[in-house]
Amino acid sequence: MFVDRIKVQAQAGNGGRGSVSFRREKFVPKGGPDGGDGGRGGDVILRADVHVDNLSSLFYEPILKAKNGGHGMGKKMHGRGAVPKVVKVPVGTVVYKDEGGGMKDERGRGDSVSSLILHPSSFPPLSDLTHDGEEFVLCEGGKGGKGNVHFKSSKNRAPIQYTEGEEGEQGHFLLELRTMADAALVGYPNAGKSTLLGKISAAHPKVAPYPFTTLHPVVGVIEFDGYRRASIADVPGLIEGAHRNVGLGHDFLRHITRCRLLLFVLDIAGSEGRHPIEDLQNLRREIDLYDPRLSQRPWHIIANKMDLPGAAENLRALQQRFPNIETVAISAAQSGGLDELKDRLERWLFEEAPAAESHSEATAPVVAVYE
Numbered sequence: 001m002f003v004d005r006i007k008v009q010a011q012a013g014n015g016g017r018g019s020v021s022f023r024r025e026k027f028v029p030k031g032g033p034d035g036g037d038g039g040r041g042g043d044v045i046l047r048a049d050v051h052v053d054n055l056s057s058l059f060y061e062p063i064l065k066a067k068n069g070g071h072g073m074g075k076k077m078h079g080r081g082a083v084p085k086v087v088k089v090p091v092g093t094v095v096y097k098d099e100g101g102g103m104k105d106e107r108g109r110g111d112s113v114s115s116l117i118l119h120p121s122s123f124p125p126l127s128d129l130t131h132d133g134e135e136f137v138l139c140e141g142g143k144g145g146k147g148n149v150h151f152k153s154s155k156n157r158a159p160i161q162y163t164e165g166e167e168g169e170q171g172h173f174l175l176e177l178r179t180m181a182d183a184a185l186v187g188y189p190n191a192g193k194s195t196l197l198g199k200i201s202a203a204h205p206k207v208a209p210y211p212f213t214t215l216h217p218v219v220g221v222i223e224f225d226g227y228r229r230a231s232i233a234d235v236p237g238l239i240e241g242a243h244r245n246v247g248l249g250h251d252f253l254r255h256i257t258r259c260r261l262l263l264f265v266l267d268i269a270g271s272e273g274r275h276p277i278e279d280l281q282n283l284r285r286e287i288d289l290y291d292p293r294l295s296q297r298p299w300h301i302i303a304n305k306m307d308l309p310g311a312a313e314n315l316r317a318l319q320q321r322f323p324n325i326e327t328v329a330i331s332a333a334q335s336g337g338l339d340e341l342k343d344r345l346e347r348w349l350f351e352e353a354p355a356a357e358s359h360s361e362a363t364a365p366v367v368a369v370y371e
């Protein structure tokens, strides 16, 4: 199961209680207070891990709870501090405070679809875990209470006061994965995105002659000469009207928000009865409707299925229509033009859209405004 958006509840551990105790020892009459402090409650921590690729583990464990700290004891012994509850999440996880409402998660919890209208500025993320090993303390454990040793004074030599441990923080959160990749393959279903990714990287996304074969993003790594590497995301097919939730909708487009280069993969032969120029216009429009900032990203065209009849003619028409957009003609199925594509990718990724711009800071979750 692939889960890329989930609500969780987190509860850090409470601090342990301070102890009330007196030293009792042979030949030491009235030994004085010796109650130790309580231990700290455990934190709930999210840790980004490259070996985790989605949030499905949280689907089965939606309540994240850390242990309480141990109580203080006599002989000035402190209670045991609880170990933190560390939850591994994929790199690219964005954490939001769940204010209740506005967002729907994988379980369908949250508000009804019609009210999914968000005001981005009022919904800033708490954290964005973009590097392997990066941690975010979701809820802090409570401090331990004080034992009676702290209350000793010249007036009160046998205090019976102590303090309770503090309560651990708790809250509701929404975690959302935004895939980290350098470039994204965007196209209609069956355009050949998965076939292409399978050919140029070591990834093996499923390929089949029916639409919506790919249901969640798959990231492949492509290696260039000189040990240069880049990651490319194959995202589910997009169709006209996706912003109205047609097809798979365009919710998954958040996975391309961090990609610094958009590659539009077209069925240039129009083998399914559509025209590639219209396909491209529709794809660009859907991206713009989703988030206008995305349509400002550098983009290029990959004209696929050049082996089919009618492709060359359509390619000419496309180039006339978009003379300033670089277009690479390939046949992913027959591995035609892939060397040329790799050369261009290297130039696009390392010379024209350098990495500094990548992984743009996460903003508020972009949620569809359904009509």
Ligand SMILES: Nc1nc2c(ncn2[C@@H]2O[C@H](COP(=O)(O)OP(=O)(O)OP(=O)(O)O)[C@@H](O)[C@H]2O)c(=O)[nH]1
Pocket: 187, 188, 189, 190, 191, 192, 193, 194, 195, 196, 206, 207, 208, 209, 210, 211, 212, 213, 214, 215, 235, 236, 237, 238, 304, 305, 306, 307, 308, 330, 331, 332, 333, 334
């Ligand atoms: N003739 C021809 N067929 C191709 C080419 N590339 C892909 N196909 C075929 O097109 C069909 C769809 O390919 P996929 O790679 O699954 O397409 P996709 O874009 O990933 O589709 P979704 O996952 O549904 O969005 C498969 O039957 C492929 O064999 C090509 O260059 N030429």
Ligand SMILES: [Mg+2]
Pocket: 193, 194, 195, 205, 206, 207, 213, 214, 234
């Ligand atoms: Mg696919």
